[in-house]
Amino acid sequence: MKGKTVAEKILSAKSGRDARAGDIVEADVDYVMVNDVTGPIAFRRFESLGLPPKREKIVLIPDHYVPNKDIASAEQAKEMREFAGRHGIGNYFEVGRSGVCHQIMIDEGFAAPGRLIVGADSHTCTYGGLGAFSTGIGSTEAAAVFATGRLWFKVPESVKIELTGKFRKNVGGKDLVIKIISDMGVDGAIYQAWEFGGPAAGDVPVSDRLTICNMAIEAGAKAGIFPCDAKTEEYIRDIVKGDYEAVVPDKDAVYAKVLKYDLSELEPMVACPHLPENGRPVREVDVVIDQAYLGSCTNGRIEDMRIAAGIIKGRKVAPGVRMIVVPASPSVQRAMIEEGLMTIFMDAGAFVSGPTCGACLGGYMGILAEGERAVSSTNRNFIGRMGHKGSEVYLAGPEVVAASAVLGRIAVPEDLS
């Protein structure tokens, strides 16, 4: 028999059988996460079953509309709080200790190599950056996992993405993932997994790996995986809960195809409206902006905040532009305060809030009016995603968001000097 990919290995271990691409298996899930938007449907479905919950596997994280945006979202957040209380679920994160669900899953040590994690949020694929097999599911499926701890999976074939070279200055994971999605299209990896490898994969910082795997879903992928290495283990050392398995692919694993990317050839990218596959080099676009948004499960980590702060330090946000900075979790926010980044952003004239999904999905705290344009470190630029259907979202990394905030147009940091 041929060797296995990381996806095949994790799904084999969790299903107790020899899982190969194309097989349908039922597997033990390590954690199932829902948020305040997808939770309420799951709670109703679960309670209709009358079965006891698999408490230790369930993680409840309000993030989309908390702190409560309005009465409707307050009622919804209350449903989650009451469900946690009624069923004695300890892993419920109240406002103040909560944040963007995927960052909380990382900060609190639920996400770890070799684990099988599902979440009723499409960006659950983020934890592949730590070597997990994690994927988005619906609310009903989450309810099923609440009751049984198990779920069916079609084992995906994997596309190997081999990395060589080094990122140039002011180029990072976001630029790479926009390039990959633009090359293969938003349905380029439907029912497949991305598995990263090659001589440069180990050099990619873990925060960039998380950004890249976060957007695997934007190519339709079921998962995006950077196999566990020394960098992964160092990143999770102080935060991981429990044991984990460092799963790496077999040398003779079978891939659907192999793609090669030389990181040194990449340049700063921006994904133009209204699909993430509309990537173009920043130097080719000429777009005046109204808002610059830094945050989200894609680029709301402390590493992103440091990059943007380094660029914006001593400068001012352009007149007429709103810069909105949203750390993805309390630990990111705390580090921003301790490292003096909060002051840098505020001195520049940026608005800085506590963690929330906020405006990323058109929720609140930065909605766009008709005709407005935003450069955003988020993951989707669909029609009306951040507000009015006549508004536009341009996706980019933290370097471009910061430089654009200062210049009032989509720009690279080099344009500042």
Next chain:
Amino acid sequence: MTIYRGRVWRFDDHVDTDQIIPAERLVSEMLNCLGDFAFEKVRPGISEKMKDGDIIVAGKNFGCGSSREHAPLALMDAGISCVVAESFSRIFFRNSINTGLALVECKVDIKEGSEAEVDTSEGTIRDMSNGKVYNFKKHPDFIQNLIESGGLIETIRRKK
């Protein structure tokens, strides 16, 4: 195995779930009226014109984006019985199985407003305006059994 018959509404490639039901409608109090807001940003007023049994015909990657189960629920509440698309995003596909929205993977050329008939036991789609018939590959047994038993929750309930 069922026959779905209704008027066709046409959509292109990559219809994302933000288009199907925008984020501002994702609150519990909307759960009983999601259909009123289906496609409200991209095709305002369309949900009022959709009738029970109507069929959506779309291109590639239908239902991409967010995992919101509100998307198939909104389509069903608007009256849609079946979506025929060249391909589906995987989370939307799984959500539809569990909520009871019929999906058929097939590339067809049927005009908006035409009547169509989808027969899941025969694996055929008939364009009633010209009699043209398209054949599609049925779901694998595992998926078909899940659909026929009413989705994942019903399957678990039966095993209890």
